Amino acid sequence: MTTIYPRVPTVLPPAHLPVVRLNSVTLHYMESCVGCGNCAPWCPYYYVDEEFAPVEKAELVRQILRRRYTAAGILAGRVVGARMPRTEEELWELLRSAYRCADCGFCYIACMYGIDSGAMMMALRQMLYEAGVAPTIMKVLARFERDGLYKGHPAVKSAWEAFLKEAEAPVGRRGARVLLAVTLMDITLTRDAVLNTIKVLKRVGEDFTLPEVPFGVRPPFGAIAGDVKAQRDTIKDLVAYAESLSPRLAVFIDGGYVYPQFRFEATNILRRPLGFQVLHVIELFAEYVREGRLRLKPLGIRVAWHDPCHLARRGGVIEEPREVLRKFTDYRDLPGHGERSWCCSGGAGIIFLSEEFYRRVSQLLGTDITAGVSPRESAFLRETEEALRRAMLKKVKDVRKSGVQMLVTACPACIETLRAGLKFHKVDVGVEHISNLVAKALE
Ligand code: SF4
Ligand code: SF4
Known part of the structure; x- marks a missing residue:
């Protein structure tokens, strides 16, 4: 280990990016990827553009880590796949990739080496935030x-x-x-x-x-x-x-x-x-x-549970919503469900990246947060919104196939994303928080 990662002085000029510290987990994510691409088909943003396959996005972080922490990267740079962004333009390019990841964790369970590309993208957000490059609303x-x-x-x-x-x-x-x-x-x-x-x-x-x-x-x-x-x-x-x-x-x-x-x-x-x-x-x-203690009367409605990624895949709460919903609805699972549920694509704050949300937050805070938004950020917001609409196609198809009347879920970001996405793609299925349905079924 010490021969691969010696503490040699960097040959770079002062780093443009405060690089995250390397630990055993990050080291594993950096070193163990064999480039098989198994993670790609499960990523909603891969459907937007193949450039956003988990392995491709995580490679951007690996390039930075190699440049910062490996002797080969410091000495040979791009020849060994090591690269540090040097301009603000490049940082914004990286930001684009960082927000083409909802941190849904599907790539993590699809990877036989347990590489969490979502975690890598969150590390990228941290580096960019430290460098001052982040969406204003964040x-x-x-x-x-x-x-x-x-x-x-x-x-x-x-x-x-x-x-x-x-x-x-x-x-x-x-x-x-x-x-x-x-x-x-x-x-x-x-x-x-x-x-x-x-x-x-x-x-x-x-x-x-x-x-x-x-x-x-x-x-x-x-x-x-x-x-x-x-x-x-x-x-x-x-x-x-x-x-x-x-x-x-x-x-x-x-x-x-x-x-x-x-x-x-x-x-x-x-x-x-x-x-x-x-x-x-x-x-x-x-x-x-x-x-x-909770008795519920049947509502006679055909519903499916949308598993929020952070509650199900990352949190392990999979059976409980089904256990409750089966008591009072005509329940069926979506084709992709539980640990293998398709992400709504708006997680990790992506749903907040729209001019509409900037306006809503401005209204809430009584301060116009759009005032400091640069033309570059405006373009980033429009592009992100457009990417989100396309990324949710897998989920939309899943909902269409299920034949349910209503999706029930429990995350405000999922609810906002699914309502907007289903409406945009003309799928007539309602979306409700589980508490609304349970309250309606109270005996
Ligand atoms: S599945 Fe794992 S090993 Fe294969 S490309 Fe993706 S991250 Fe790398
Ligand atoms: S965590 Fe989800 S959105 Fe992010 S790269 Fe992996 S599959 Fe794609």
Whole structure:
């Protein structure tokens, strides 16, 4: 190992890019790829352009790592596939590839060597973010969350107060069994699902509380933006707050990256176990069904569960939603489901990369975040939106084949992406958060 990766001084001029540190996992991802291409057909962005096959995108990161960490790369550069970007133009090119990955993890399970190209693309986002190259919305929201600005922001405060008034639920109560960790994104994008979750908790007589202020924006936003400090600080802050209330369970309505970040990553970041258990709301509902606390009347509707990648493939929550849905719907699986579910393609923040979302966030914050957007970023946003529409084709075909009337899922990004995508591709199938359907079926 030491002969391959000696600590020789770099021959490059001062690096343009703060390169991520090499560890045993990154080293494996860098060294073990045999270029077989097995990962490609499972990547939604491969369908946009073969240039975006996982192996091709991860190679961009490998080139940087080789240039920075290998003697051969430092001495021979491009001859041995080592390359460091040198211009802002090249950094933007890399950004394009970084946002042609939803971090869905399908390439990871398809690779016989367990190479996680999605993780490589997240590492690329981190390097680019450090270099100052990131979409404006990512920078704004990661910092807004990291610095806790959402806690006192007037517009957020009044949105939160209006939500609490409607929710009519306990707030900031110490010792409640469940902390329903409602975020700002939850009350903005899936407010009906939050209110319906509360309705279910009340019906089963759960001992629960809401937080006093939103449980972050969509925490930790830094994880998808590439802002490692924001990711770490947000996790520390929110875990400390949750622990101050001493719940047994912290329950999330969001089945996107929020779930694995708190369930798995938080303990890595804090280097200790959390003082509470993390569950997604569907796991809690499944627990109620098993205990006979949740009785549901049949709705006579044909539905399929869309597995959010971070809840299912990366989080392992696959059986629980099916267990609940089979109780009160005509349930069937999509052709691609569970661990092998097709990604909606809008994960890892890609759905937020549109002028429409920039406007929505501007409205929420009362600040025009589009003001600082360069023509280059505008072009990037348009191109990303267009790529997303094409990337979701696999999922759309899957939904068409299934013959269901409704897709049920649990991630606000999936819901936004699927609603927009199915409408765009003229597929008449509704998309609902599981909490909305469960609340409708309450006996
Ligand atoms: S499947 Fe694995 S080994 Fe094959 S090209 Fe993809 S990352 Fe490399
Ligand atoms: S994680 Fe998903 S989107 Fe990203 S490269 Fe792999 S298959 Fe493609």
